[in-house]
Amino acid sequence: MKDLNVVVLALLGGLLGACQARSPSGALPPRDASQSANQTTGPSSGGAVARRQSHRNNAPQSANGSATENAYDDNGDVVGDEPEDAQDGESVSGSGFDTGDDNDQPNHGAVDDPRINRTIHHPYDGMAQTELERLLKEKPESLGSVSLGRPNAGGLFNAVRMPDDPAWKLVDPSHAYGTEETVLSLGLALHAVFEHFPSTEAVSIGHISARSGGHLNPHRSHQSGRDVDVGFYYKGAPNQWYARATPDNLDLERTTFLVRSLVDKTDIEMILIDHSLQAPLEQTLLEQGYNADWTERVFHGGHGRPPIVRHAPGHATHLHLRFRNPIAQQSGQRLASLLVQHHLAVVPPKTLTHVARAGDTLAKLAARYGTTMHEIRIRNGMRDTSLVAGHIYTIPTSATSSGSNSKNLPLSSAKAGSPVRK
Numbered sequence: 001m002k003d004l005n006v007v008v009l010a011l012l013g014g015l016l017g018a019c020q021a022r023s024p025s026g027a028l029p030p031r032d033a034s035q036s037a038n039q040t041t042g043p044s045s046g047g048a049v050a051r052r053q054s055h056r057n058n059a060p061q062s063a064n065g066s067a068t069e070n071a072y073d074d075n076g077d078v079v080g081d082e083p084e085d086a087q088d089g090e091s092v093s094g095s096g097f098d099t100g101d102d103n104d105q106p107n108h109g110a111v112d113d114p115r116i117n118r119t120i121h122h123p124y125d126g127m128a129q130t131e132l133e134r135l136l137k138e139k140p141e142s143l144g145s146v147s148l149g150r151p152n153a154g155g156l157f158n159a160v161r162m163p164d165d166p167a168w169k170l171v172d173p174s175h176a177y178g179t180e181e182t183v184l185s186l187g188l189a190l191h192a193v194f195e196h197f198p199s200t201e202a203v204s205i206g207h208i209s210a211r212s213g214g215h216l217n218p219h220r221s222h223q224s225g226r227d228v229d230v231g232f233y234y235k236g237a238p239n240q241w242y243a244r245a246t247p248d249n250l251d252l253e254r255t256t257f258l259v260r261s262l263v264d265k266t267d268i269e270m271i272l273i274d275h276s277l278q279a280p281l282e283q284t285l286l287e288q289g290y291n292a293d294w295t296e297r298v299f300h301g302g303h304g305r306p307p308i309v310r311h312a313p314g315h316a317t318h319l320h321l322r323f324r325n326p327i328a329q330q331s332g333q334r335l336a337s338l339l340v341q342h343h344l345a346v347v348p349p350k351t352l353t354h355v356a357r358a359g360d361t362l363a364k365l366a367a368r369y370g371t372t373m374h375e376i377r378i379r380n381g382m383r384d385t386s387l388v389a390g391h392i393y394t395i396p397t398s399a400t401s402s403g404s405n406s407k408n409l410p411l412s413s414a415k416a417g418s419p420v421r422k
């Protein structure tokens with residue numbers, strides 16, 4: 001682990017150096033805005049269960065308000081305050097992680113890297129499963145970071161903790177683990193801001209993933225080392241974690257530069273930002289004379305692709321980033337069953353989603369789906385037992401629910417008086 005960190009830091013240093021050499025002025029050439037999903041905003045509900053103001057779960061729902069298999073796409077459509085996956089509500093296959101038909105999965109045998117506009121070979125290319133198994137037993141660190149499954153039902157192996165650095169501060173270092181690709185990309189983008197603007201104060205980094213991935217309270221995603229919560233840069237004030245950003249207090253220069261860096265220098269899949277902040281950010285980019293086509297694609301999509309910057313409730317206090325990990329994701333496909341077989345990874349529990357309606361109680365849901373009230377509370381980061389009409393709840397339904405991470409997370413882990421999202 002330590003060695004891996006050293007390697008990653010060295011790589012990070014090298015990459016940063018390379019980028020500075022390419023663009024000393026900090027000017028970032030536009031890159032093709034990339035894929036992902038449709039933007040979906042859901043209707044709110046009409047039920048009569050306790051209605052409370054919440055940043056969670058403003059989401060699409062079924063008409064009858066009962067359990068629903070998600071009807072929307074993968075890749076961060078707006079469900080609750082976290083991106084939802086298409087396959088939630090479907091089973092996870094028995095012996096391994098379901099990598100399913102996620103259209104974001106890399107090709108076998110080669111990895112397209114749009115940053116260098118060429119196809120690179122995957123580190124496992126040419127290796128038989130028996131060879132991978134031998135390495136897993138004898139030299140597991142040589143297999144690199146492995147992102148298993150999907151952000152909403154996944155795991156992590158050979159994780160790297162985000163290193164400490166003057167450019168950022170870790171809010172919760174024990175849950176700041178990602179893949180090498182995520183850690184490198186995040187460091188690259190935050191360093192770009194730090195170095196471009198004199199006296200930039202360290203920005204907050206919230207949760208990435210738990211060391212072994214899996215469910216991380218109170219998130220739906222953040223399970224496979226590809227999701228990161230990052231605080232905003234604020235004007236003339238400390239970059240306080242979870243402070244509500246407004247068009248007035250947001251440091252638009254630094255924040256737009258971060259968006260540019262993420263899109264141009266990393267393999268970012270999506271950036272969730274509250275819609276109230278998107279127009280000022282977009283306006284700032286245009287006023288800076290930044291490429292209008294690029295801005296249009298990043299904020300509104302185009303050429304058949306959805307936008308990278310998307311709205312999701314709860315993201316006026318932080319940005320949620322999701323990186324593509326072409327290498328670690330493919331490693332996950334190759335290694336998932338081996339890792340499970342050797343008890344080095346836990347298959348994510350089968351879950352489904354339920355839209356609460358009038359008359360629902362935690363006890364009824366637990367009975368109906370064969371789980372416990374405690375499990376439902378953990379899965380949904382609930383601080384009390386009341387359900388909110390119209391909100392979508394993730395329900396663990398299999399005996400394997402309550403992965404190793406959730407067991408260690410007391411419900412009180414959310415700061416009193418603050419939203420549960422971290």
Ligand SMILES: [Zn+2]
Nearest residue numbers: 227228229320
């Ligand atoms: Zn997040």
